[in-house]
Amino acid sequence: MKGLKSTIPDENWKVTYVTPIYGGWDLVVECTFTKLQELDKIVTFIRVNEELSSWIEETTTLVSSKPDYPK
DSSP states (O other): TTTOOOOOTTEEEEEEEEEOOOOOEEEEEEEEOSHHEEEEEEEEHHHHHHHHHHHOOOOOOOOOOOOOOOO
């Protein structure tokens, strides 16, 4: 998933970080986007993409408002 990005002009979303974790969730995916509507496109893409959706049972979306969080 890392490196996944939009191929549509005027969209600026991309997956910047992915890591497996232990506990209530199995994976954390960090993405960047310039418009809130792009977040919906990212989540929808992950849920409906044939290859990805075969591995995913459920998603939980959390939004951070800190724009200068170190990468």
